[in-house]
Amino acid sequence: MKILITLSTLLLSTVHLFGETYYYAFGQKVILKPLLQTRAAADQNIHYYQTKTGIKLGVKNEVIIGCKDMKQCKPVLENYPVASIEKLSDTLYLLTLKKGSDPFKVANNLYHEEPIFLSHPNFIKKRIAR
Amino acid sequence: MKQLLTFLLLTLLFTGCGAGSNRNSHKNIDYRTNFNPYNEPFFQYQWYLTYTENEFSFSAAIDPDASVHILDAWKYTRGKGVKVAVIDNNFEVKHKDLRDNVINSYNADMQNYDVSNDSDESSHGTATAGFIAAVPNGYGILGTAPDAELILIEQFADDDAATIRAFEYAKNKGAKIISNSWGTGHVSEAIAAELASIKNQNITIFFASGNYGPTLTSSNQNLDAPGITDESELPSVIGVGATNELNKLASYSNYGRNIDILAPGGEFLGLLGLDDTGSAGVQFNSYTFSNGYTLVLDDAHAFETGTSFACPVAAGVAALMLAVNPSLTPEQIRTLLIQSTDKIENDSVYYDKNGFNLKRAYGKINAAKAVALAKEALQP
Numbered sequence: 001m002k003i004l005i006t007l008s009t010l011l012l013s014t015v016h017l018f019g020e021t022y023y024y025a026f027g028q029k030v031i032l033k034p035l036l037q038t039r040a041a042a043d044q045n046i047h048y049y050q051t052k053t054g055i056k057l058g059v060k061n062e063v064i065i066g067c068k069d070m071k072q073c074k075p076v077l078e079n080y081p082v083a084s085i086e087k088l089s090d091t092l093y094l095l096t097l098k099k100g101s102d103p104f105k106v107a108n109n110l111y112h113e114e115p116i117f118l119s120h121p122n123f124i125k126k127r128i129a130r
Numbered sequence: 131m132k133q134l135l136t137f138l139l140l141t142l143l144f145t146g147c148g149a150g151s152n153r154n155s156h157k158n159i160d161y162r163t164n165f166n167p168y169n170e171p172f173f174q175y176q177w178y179l180t181y182t183e184n185e186f187s188f189s190a191a192i193d194p195d196a197s198v199h200i201l202d203a204w205k206y207t208r209g210k211g212v213k214v215a216v217i218d219n220n221f222e223v224k225h226k227d228l229r230d231n232v233i234n235s236y237n238a239d240m241q242n243y244d245v246s247n248d249s250d251e252s253s254h255g256t257a258t259a260g261f262i263a264a265v266p267n268g269y270g271i272l273g274t275a276p277d278a279e280l281i282l283i284e285q286f287a288d289d290d291a292a293t294i295r296a297f298e299y300a301k302n303k304g305a306k307i308i309s310n311s312w313g314t315g316h317v318s319e320a321i322a323a324e325l326a327s328i329k330n331q332n333i334t335i336f337f338a339s340g341n342y343g344p345t346l347t348s349s350n351q352n353l354d355a356p357g358i359t360d361e362s363e364l365p366s367v368i369g370v371g372a373t374n375e376l377n378k379l380a381s382y383s384n385y386g387r388n389i390d391i392l393a394p395g396g397e398f399l400g401l402l403g404l405d406d407t408g409s410a411g412v413q414f415n416s417y418t419f420s421n422g423y424t425l426v427l428d429d430a431h432a433f434e435t436g437t438s439f440a441c442p443v444a445a446g447v448a449a450l451m452l453a454v455n456p457s458l459t460p461e462q463i464r465t466l467l468i469q470s471t472d473k474i475e476n477d478s479v480y481y482d483k484n485g486f487n488l489k490r491a492y493g494k495i496n497a498a499k500a501v502a503l504a505k506e507a508l509q510p
Contacts, residue, residue, distance in 0.1 A: 091323070122291050128312060130437050
């Protein structure tokens with residue numbers, strides 16, 4: 001049993017490290033490279049990735065969606081592991097996902113749903129004063 | 131008798147003259163009604179607003195055309211009634227050169243009004259806000275639009291949701307201009323949608339193009355990559371690069387096809403503004419030039435360099451334009467700013483038939499011409 005658990009953990013780590021991580025933006029698939037998890041980031045449940053241009057992006061269990069009419073989006077969202085919804089603007093909403101959910105999987109599936117016009121993780125990135 | 135005479139002489143000396151007299155002894159003057167920029171003791175060093183012939187300008191080799199020519203714009207307006215929001219990391223809200231123009235302050239991370247007043251923290255926002263609307267009060271300097279109203283929005287958090295909350299707060303508080311002296315090098319689709327929506331609601335957004343590439347260290351300062359990689363390149367935004375005191379392109383200024391205008395950001399000498407270490411930061415900022423001339427300021431003012439500071443100068447000019455013509459749309463503001471630019475270094479570099487040069491965009495803004503055009507554009 002112990003060996004089975006260890007093997008499963010290793011397998012999951014391998015998928016996390018080498019599986020293709022992506023999201024959709026402006027109609028394009030954007031591929032990200034996972035970065036090694038630091039203890040501080042793990043404590044905050046944040047995973048870090050790198051874009052093709054070298055920008056570091058953090059992801060936690062939150063997704064931003066664009067929805068023009070929430071009446072139409074709500075039934076769709078009921079099929080996803082959404083713990084809470086915060087209205088950010090007239091058309092943008094922040095979804096907090098249930099514990100253990102994969103924000104990329106949720107965001108990518110929502111991207112293809114009819115009433116939703118954008119969907120991606122709530123990216124954390126360094127804001128640089130200029 | 132001798133003692134009495136000495137006392138009288140000393141009293142006269144301390145009350146009637148000395149560098150600080152202008153700042154402390156005119157407490158009853160209404161500096162807005164009796165406006166004279168030179169009532170501000172450091173205005174003579176604000177070369178980016180107007181050129182002042184003095185020992186400082188000579189020592190720093192300032193080009194007389196390096197400014198945005200503000201005095202002719204101020205004949206029409208100083209920005210009264212226009213609300214300008216600044217999104218930045220921290221503000222010294224009670225800075226003496228800011229506080230009278232601050233109408234709102236907000237913490238977008240905590241979603242409350244607890245904006246830090248700590249003067250010993252890094253207050254990048256204090257400096258950027260000062261370039262827009264430092265107050266006429268006889269204390270220090272003037273903003274580009276010294277009668278405009280400021281909405282100061284503090285944001286440390288780096289996630290997209292916090293950024294959207296900050297822009298929404300600015301919109302809901304009635305901002306007509308939002309100045310942003312920051313960037314991330316990665317534009318999320320949600321941020322692009324938010325900024326487009328803000329622009330559609332008639333709010334003009336300015337972003338600094340950045341210094342030394344997207345991460346402050348890159349050798350590649352050309353922002354032209356496939357797609358939009360920087361906030362300053364978005365079509366919903368006016369992207370601002372920097373010129374220096376020699377009236378040339380500042381060597382650190384990022385550029386690209388989607389950057390619109392340049393404004394003074396300084397280089398070998400920065401723009402005199404509010405000290406971004408706060409009033410209790412660096413004590414008695416002083417500068418010595420190569421000819422030996424030394425300029426001693428105070429604890430609350432300092433020279434600052436970067437596109438961070440070019441951006442609020444441009445935002446302040448837009449506030450002046452809106453004050454004379456409140457019906458201007460963000461697209462009209464962009465067009466008029468571009469139409470009224472001065473083409474810097476045009477004896478040695480090529481501007482295309484549309485007046486564009488890749489590194490110098492459409493040229494350096496000219497406040498006097500921009501405000502005159504804004505006035506002309508008023509519907510009869």
